[in-house]
Every structure is written in structure tokens, then in C-alpha cells.
Amino acid sequence: xxxxxxxxxxxxxxxxxxxxxxxxxxxxxxxxxxxxxxxxxxxxxxxxxxxxxxxxxxxxxxxxxxxxxxxxxxxxxxxxxxxxxxxxxxxxxxxxxxxxxxxxxxxxxxxxxxxxxxxxxxxxxxxxxxxxxxxxxxxxxxxxxxxxxxxxxxxxxxxxxxxxxxxxxxxxxxxxxxxxxxxxxxxxxxxxxxxxxxxxxxxxxxxxxxxxxxxxxxxxxxxxxxxxxxxxxxxxxxxxxxxxxxxxxxxxxxxxxxxxxxxxxxxxxxxxxxxxxxxxxxxxxxxxxxxxxxxxxxxxxxxxxxxxxxxxxxxxxxxxxxxxxxxxxxxxxxxxxxxxxxxxxxxxxxxxxxxxxxxxxxxxxxxxxxxxxxxxxxxxxxxxxxxxxxxxxxxxxxxxxxxxxxxxxxxxxxxxxxxxxxxxxxxxxxxxxxxxxxxxxxxxxxxxxxxxxxxxxxxxxxxxxxxxxxxxxxxxxxxxxxxxxxxxxxxxxxxxxxxxxxxxxxxxxxxxxxxxxxxxxxxxxxxxxxxxxxxxxxxxxxxxxxxxxxxxxxxxxxxxxxxxxxxxxxxxxxxxxxxxxxxxxxxxxxxxxxxxxxxxxxxxxxxxxxxxxxxxxxxxxxxxxxxxxxxxxxxxxxxxxxxxxxxxxxxxxxxxxxxxxxxxxxxxxxxx
Numbered sequence: 001x002x003x004x005x006x007x008x009x010x011x012x013x014x015x016x017x018x019x020x021x022x023x024x025x026x027x028x029x030x031x032x033x034x035x036x037x038x039x040x041x042x043x044x045x046x047x048x049x050x051x052x053x054x055x056x057x058x059x060x061x062x063x064x065x066x067x068x069x070x071x072x073x074x075x076x077x078x079x080x081x082x083x084x085x086x087x088x089x090x091x092x093x094x095x096x097x098x099x100x101x102x103x104x105x106x107x108x109x110x111x112x113x114x115x116x117x118x119x120x121x122x123x124x125x126x127x128x129x130x131x132x133x134x135x136x137x138x139x140x141x142x143x144x145x146x147x148x149x150x151x152x153x154x155x156x157x158x159x160x161x162x163x164x165x166x167x168x169x170x171x172x173x174x175x176x177x178x179x180x181x182x183x184x185x186x187x188x189x190x191x192x193x194x195x196x197x198x199x200x201x202x203x204x205x206x207x208x209x210x211x212x213x214x215x216x217x218x219x220x221x222x223x224x225x226x227x228x229x230x231x232x233x234x235x236x237x238x239x240x241x242x243x244x245x246x247x248x249x250x251x252x253x254x255x256x257x258x259x260x261x262x263x264x265x266x267x268x269x270x271x272x273x274x275x276x277x278x279x280x281x282x283x284x285x286x287x288x289x290x291x292x293x294x295x296x297x298x299x300x301x302x303x304x305x306x307x308x309x310x311x312x313x314x315x316x317x318x319x320x321x322x323x324x325x326x327x328x329x330x331x332x333x334x335x336x337x338x339x340x341x342x343x344x345x346x347x348x349x350x351x352x353x354x355x356x357x358x359x360x361x362x363x364x365x366x367x368x369x370x371x372x373x374x375x376x377x378x379x380x381x382x383x384x385x386x387x388x389x390x391x392x393x394x395x396x397x398x399x400x401x402x403x404x405x406x407x408x409x410x411x412x413x414x415x416x417x418x419x420x421x422x423x424x425x426x427x428x429x430x431x432x433x434x435x436x437x438x439x440x441x442x443x444x445x446x447x448x449x450x451x452x453x454x455x456x457x458x459x460x461x462x463x464x465x466x467x468x469x470x471x472x473x474x475x476x477x478x479x480x481x482x483x484x485x486x487x488x489x490x491x492x493x494x495x496x497x498x499x500x501x502x503x504x505x506x507x508x509x510x511x512x513x514x515x516x517x518x519x520x521x522x523x524x525x526x527x528x529x530x531x532x533x534x535x536x537x538x539x540x541x542x543x544x545x546x547x548x549x550x551x552x553x554x555x556x557x558x559x560x561x562x563x564x565x566x567x568x569x570x571x572x573x574x575x576x577x578x579x580x581x582x583x584x585x586x587x588x589x590x591x592x593x594x595x596x597x598x599x600x601x602x603x604x605x606x607x608x609x610x611x612x613x614x615x616x617x618x619x620x621x622x623x624x625x626x627x628x629x630x631x632x633x634x635x636x637x638x639x640x641x642x643x644x645x646x647x648x649x650x651x652x653x654x655x656x657x658x659x660x661x662x663x664x665x666x667x668x669x670x671x672x
Contacts, residue, residue: 050185054175057192058168064196066164068502069206073509075160083156084543085514089536090553091210093120095159096543097134101141102155114138119548121560122530122587132554133259136215163209166218170445171195173221178449178456180228181419182480187456190484194448197371197495201364201444213441216258221445223250224425231281231417259556264442267432271424277303279395280388280420300396346565346616347555353607356438364440368447371495372487377447380454383463384415384423391415414459426450455483513662517592518544520658520665525590532567532583533592541592550586565616571597572613573634576643580653583668590657593664598640610638 070076073086087095097114104110114128128134144150144158153161174195175188195202205214226246229235235243255261275281277300343349351357368374391414415423426446433443454460461479465471521531522545531541532550539553551564566582570591583591600608611621619634620627636642643650644664658665 046185050179050188053185053189054172054179054192057175057189058170058172061171061192061196062164062168064499064503065167065199065203065206066161069160069164069209071503071505072206072507074507075509078509079515080156081515081518081544082509082511085511085518085540086509087210087540087543088208089539091208091539092543093539093552093554094132094134094137094210094212096539096546097128097132098137098141098159099155099543100546101138102144107142107145110141111138119546120542120552121563122548122550131557133212133215133257135256160209163205163214166215167203167205170218170221173218173225174445174449177221177225177228177422178452180225181422181449181453182456183458184456184480186481186484187452190452190455190488191448193488193491194371194373194452195445196499197491198368198373198444198448201367201440202448203441203445212258212260216254216261217441217445219250219254219257220264223247223254224422224446226250228418228422231421233417267425267428271421271428273304273307274424275417275420278392278420280391280415281417344615346612347561349607349612349615350609353603353612357436360434360437360440364437368444371491373447373451376451376455376487380451380457380460381423381426383460384419384454385427387415387463388420388423391420416459419453419457419459422446422450422453452484455487456480513660514540516660517658517663517665521545521547524657529589530587531590531592532570532586532588534568534594534597535564537592537594548587550583550588565613568609568613569639571610571638571640572617573619573636573638574617575636576639576650576653579639580668588668591654591666591668593640593643593666595662595664598638 073083075083075086078086084092084095100113101110104113114134116125117128118125120126120128129138140159140162144155149158171192175185175192177188178191179185179188181187203214204211208214223246226243230240230243230247251265255265258264272281365374368377426443429439429443429446433440458476458480461476462471465475465479518540521541525545525547527546528548530548530550531538533541535551535553535555538549538551541547542549542552551560551567555561555564563586567586567588569579569582570593597609600610603609605611605621605623605625606615614621614634615628615631617634618630618632620631622638643654643666646656653669654666655669656664657667
């Protein structure tokens, strides 16, 4: 195993266009004294300073994360095979295609090898560009060959620096979104600070660099920032066209780089649908937006029901026509996760038993609270939700209403379209993160944006101060700047020493068993040899040795999932003849057994890989504990344990050719 040694902004800080005040709803920005407002010169200066701070925040975050990665692995000093092994599981698989493109004699041959690939899945030719989101690896390999940098920068550094560079863009996009919402770049700086001080919960790029989400989320953040700006009323035509272009480009790149983009796009569509239904977006009147409160509410619910039914109907029809089954395991997983019946499906249980797909742990909130982020987020969320409810109720009650306004006691409550958009977004992100821990990175990064915006928002403080009868424009001006400054000082005081200690702590990559295995494979097996084993390990085999695989971690294909389950019978209670026949059906020459899987203790009983296989095969699980009544004792011992005894039934089909403390490699006899 590896070890490690939105409508009217304050003129003083407005990002771009001034928006005219509305006669019937004079806002606090128009009332601020001259100390908080000034002319165009101050606005330009503020824009320049804010933009510079955004750029510096992104770059410093990028350098910080890259330094942590270097210090954690001593990446610059370890061997090439160790660098490649550090790209664990699917990360190694994705990086292998970048390496493959660089090793190709010509671009045409490299692309041909990806389009007609017969090494990723044995005895099968697949189009990798169609199956996987690896366009970024193709683009980056072409860029590396074109640019005159080969003498100065190794390919692996060009790759990882690109990913860390995207983190700079990510943080800058979060910064700009917060700035657009609040009207001051101070909130953007606070969002960036929170992103860094909550690094454990906002990103995992420093130890999973090639993951698709690390490519995609920066473009998703740009899209959210662009939509936030686009929702401002009274944009100039040129600004509107440029913003639409930014939305299109960022959406295209996001969809190109992540296999789960369709779920995020569905969420975006749901956000806009909800806002339009509640009259929170500037839109032409529809039939849905007329009538009494109960009449409109009924039509809204009917409309929502019809949209969901039509979506599910079209989804099923298209899948049946095109015979698409790539995502059926996700629906099985969701069905079991939310209590719609227990399942013995191997794929669904494989997800259910992984911590990353479980509920968000409670200690996440403890960490977020230590930086004051969670407290600030709950405060801002509570105020904006109350305002949104008031506005929605007012809009649904009055078909002639002024959009995005509502009555609350004596005061008029206004919710800017861009604020409403980000509010629904953060709520949906929250539900997604709470249900699936792996998705928390979407929520926590947006949490930084939303919390910092609220603390610097004049609308939030105006509403609160009016409720306690302490409202004055000057007091709002003082609070909206002093609160974030105090929090920034607190974060610097509490976390700066720890960050410096973290940057000075030097460790080293250490995984001698895997290095020994990869070196043995390179030296002692044919280039076209086919290897079977766990998905995670085989991704490293593909990257480090270029050998042919039976299966791999990119799990979004039904035939691959069936093949993986068949290969994993090496950890089940099956006879040597059955295992040999299954492996040879995929052309396997060598099989790698891992003690960490065969004798697994990381998961509880019922979630160990061998338990999942036993249940799926109808066999009773090992160890003390209950079994379901219909499970039967297996007719054979566990293959991965029994093969090590070198009994005749096993040696007739398998010959051990390599062994160390972690791995056992067996060569399969050919079918007679």
C-alpha cells in the first residue's frame, strides 16, 4: 500500500453598468452618504484593484495547492514510475491517454489509437473519445508538442500545472460571482479566503489531479458567474451578447470535460424553471402567470408534474430506441440509497458501500464552522430564504405584481434575479451534498460565495436593521465592510501559522510493492499480454506498462460492469475451473490478486468486496453475523485464499510467477 512520508449595485464598488433606480423602490445604495459613494474615477480604481486582487487570489491558491502536492510526494525527486503510480485509480487511466498521445509518432496515429482502441478492454475495440471524456488529454498532448517547451518542462509537469492553473481560474470565478452579487470585491476576497481555509472540503485536486471534476468545475464556476451577470436587468446589448457567448463557451467546455455534466445541466434547468415559475426572472407573461394565488399554484404544480412525466417518458423512450444502458446502475443505486427496496445488485451495492457515495459526515460541519463559514452561510441562507418566500408569495398572489418584490410588514422586500438564481442553486447543491458526500465540493465552494455575498450585501443588512428599528444608510455602509474585514483578520490570525507549517512539512511517496510489481511486468511479460485484476490497480498497469486490460475504473458502460463482476470472481467462492474459464473468455494471460482485497478489513461486514460477491452469487458471507435466510453455503472455498495453497486443481490452471507482500501474479494456462 502507498504511504506518505444583483439589480442595483453600490456605485463605489460596482463591477460594470450602472442601473437606474426605480421610483417605487428606492434602495439603500441611492441613500449612502458621500463617504460611501463617489464618481467614475473611484469606480474605475475599485474595479482595477478588485480585478488585481481576483487574479492574485487565484494564482496564490494555485501555487499553494501545487506546493502542497510537491511537498506531500516529493514529486520532483521520485522516479517516473512512482509519479505515475501516484495517479491512483481512474486518475491513472485518464493520464495514460495523455501519455499515449505523446508517444504516438504522429497526431493522426495517436487519434487513430484512441478511436480504435483495443488495449483498454481486451478482445474488444472501443472508441475512447466516444466512451470517455478525454478530449482535454488530447488537446493538452497536442499543445505540448506544438509549444517550444519540451526542453524546459517535462510532460507530466505540463499536465499537472495546467490543472493547478485551472484552480486559479476556479477561485477567480468564485471571487467574481460573489463580487457581482454583493457589489464589492471585498466579498470576493472573503470567498477566496474561505475556499483556501476550508481546502479539505472545497477541493481534492492536490491528490486526485486528473479527475474529470478538476477539469470541469472551473468552467462550471465561470458559467454560474456569467449567468449571474446575465440576469441583471438593463444590460447593454454588447454586454448581453458577450455574456451569452461566455455562457455558451463555458457550458460547452464543462460538458466536454465531465461525464456527469448532464446531471448538473438538469439542475441548471430546474433552477431556471423554478425561478421563472415564481416570477423571479424577467420574462414575457405566460398563461401560467395569471389568476388567483390558488389558481396559479395549481397550474404551477400541474406544469411541474407534466414536465417531470414528459422528461421520464422521453428518457425511457430514447434509451429503448438507442439501446442505452450506461447509466442504469446509477438509478439502481439511487433506488436502494433512498430506501425503495433492498437490492443484491453488485453494482448498486458497490456504490452504496463506498464512503464517497454515503451521506455527508457530521464532522464536515464542524470543520466548516471552525472557519465561521457555516455560521455565516446559515445566517445568509435564512435571511434570503425568508425574503424569497415573501417575494414568491407576493408574486403568486398578484398577477399584476412588480417582479421579484414582496411585502413584509411595512417594508417592500426585493430579491434580485441573480440572488434568487444563486439561492436556488445553493439549496440544490446542499441537498445533493447531504445525500452524496462526493458531491460536497459543488456545495462547499458555492457556500463560500453565498456566505461572503450575504455579509457584504446592503440588502441583507437593510432588511435586518429595519426589523430591529436600527436602520440607517451610514450604519449599513459600516457593517457591510467591517464584518468581512473582521472575519478576514480572524482567518489570518487563526489559520496563517498552520498553513505555513503545512507548506514547510516535507514528505515522500513510498509504495515499494507497487513499484516492484510494475517493474516486473515491464521486464517479464510480453507487450500484448492481457492482465486481469481490480479496476483500481489495472488503471496503474495501463499507465505504467501499457499492457492490455480486461477491465478498468471507468464504470459507465454496462458490458464493462458485467465484465468487471466476472473478473472479480477471483475474490468469490468459485472453483478454479470456473474462474479460469471466466478469465480466459476475456483473453486473460495474467491475473493479479491483492491481499488488501482478499483479506479486506477497511469496510464492515456486508460491504467488503468479497461479501458483495457472495451475496450476489447467493452465498453466505464469512465471519460472525446474520445472513439472509435464502443464502446458501458455497460449494467451494474462496478462490483468492485457496489458490495460495498450490493444490493440484489450482496449479493445473494457474502458475504463480510473481509475489511480494501485497500482490500475487498468476499466469493462466492456455485452453487445450
